[in-house]
Amino acid sequence: MNSNKATILVADDDDDIRLALELLLMAEGYQIIEADNAKDVMIKATHQQPDLILLDMNFSRDTTSGQEGLDILSQLKLHNIPVILMTAWGSIELAVKGLQQGANDFIEKPWNKLKLLNIIKQQLSFSRIKDEHQGYRQLLAQEDNKPWVCESASMLAIEQLIKQIAPTDANVLILGENGTGKSLLAERIHQLSSRQSSPFIAVNMAAIPESLFESELFGHQKGAFTDAKQNRVGRFQLANQGSLFFDEIGSLPLSLQPKLLRVLEAGQYEVLGSSQTQTTNVRLISATNADLNQLVAEKEFRQDLLYRLNTLVITIPPLRERLEDIQALAENFIVQFCAKYHKARLSLSQDAIDKLKRHRWPGNIRELSHTIERAVLLAVSNKISAQQLLLDIADTVSNALELQPLEQAERQLIEKAMTVTFGQVIEAAKLLDISRNALYRRLEKFGIKYES
Ligand SMILES: Nc1ncnc2c1ncn2[C@@H]1O[C@H](COP(=O)(O)OP(=O)(O)OP(=O)(O)O)[C@@H](O)[C@H]1O
Ligand SMILES: [Mg+2]
Structure with a gap:
């Protein structure tokens, strides 16, 4: 986060104060979001995740107790966003109370511009250091x-x-x-394999600039090219004896595909800048949401490479076709986020489910996961209601189902159930909530192939 690109939420019910702060802070290069009431502060803090909040203590004109500010503060702390309180001149006791309840700093109104800008800068740089520290901890976890x-x-x-x-060494291609x-799923395959005690190395193909691909995958020797100041170990070496996960494999540039093909076929490659041939033993798992067959048709992806990658193809169905997973996943995320935000255990109301x-x-x-995280943060009782999920009505399934002849829809549903269950009639019948025999009759009627 570059502190001058940071977004600041200015929360004050007084239009003039918001305008004055907006002018001052925008001139310094900050982006500004505004909120003029307590509810709006919480919604904007949750949805737009500002880098810092300037928070007034009183949102109703006839109150001066500061209690509203303290209430918002206690909810805001869950977001981990630094908060600077704006207190009326002379109300130092209130400011201290706020600091004890987790505010990061305070400024008295009317503010001294320079002092305010300094406090903001300081808080943004503290929080950047904290973020980096957390990222590092996550990496080690x-x-x-x-x-x-x-x-x-x-x-x-x-x-x-x-x-x-x-447990086999077959290459797996995961689609979805x-x-x-x-x-x-890629990690899970590794954990269930006999390579589990060796490394699982993930490479996001979409995130590597084309010029760095070779060095990333195969490593380079010092001096191999202008910027190669030191030796670099490539991913194939790091993953040796373990699994290599190529995410977004569709983004692999065509020029590099023959090199990857060679490693997959012969287990051999050269480190950039060296003529010595290296050998590697990795299990390759790749994933994409792109249509690789179409990329092959468009000559963007080599057919022979695809054949190497897709020894086994697993297609993960979209969540809307896995209704039985939804509640279990949601409950899992609730447990996770309640722990993260130190909230008492919450449950879902029936209408939310x-x-x-x-x-x-x-x-x-x-x-x-994001929906549940937001709902956990916004929960005011021990039940999460349908409303608190803040889901867009435009995205409900009923709106998505197109009108069509009933028989055609029936056929489509049956084909889908057979595809996602890999042709297992018993499982497909369960998904469709009909008996096995009823499904057999329909498979015959529509001429859909199945294994008897
Ligand atoms: N079966 C599952 N059980 C519990 N959590 C899951 C499950 N599948 C996915 N998740 C969680 O859902 C989130 C998305 O999963 P993941 O990143 O693996 O998806 P992806 O298909 O690789 O996404 P992308 O296409 O963006 O790379 C992660 O937080 C992951 O932990
Ligand atoms: Mg992914």
């Missing part, structure tokens, strides 16, 4: 204890499949929309 929810028939089928294939759990199941989840599990 053992991350192999992430919960893995799988209750739906389609996820149970995937679970069964990966238990079977994880954004946020369906591709990265987590219904609403979660009717939502289309374009962002899949990641969107669900």
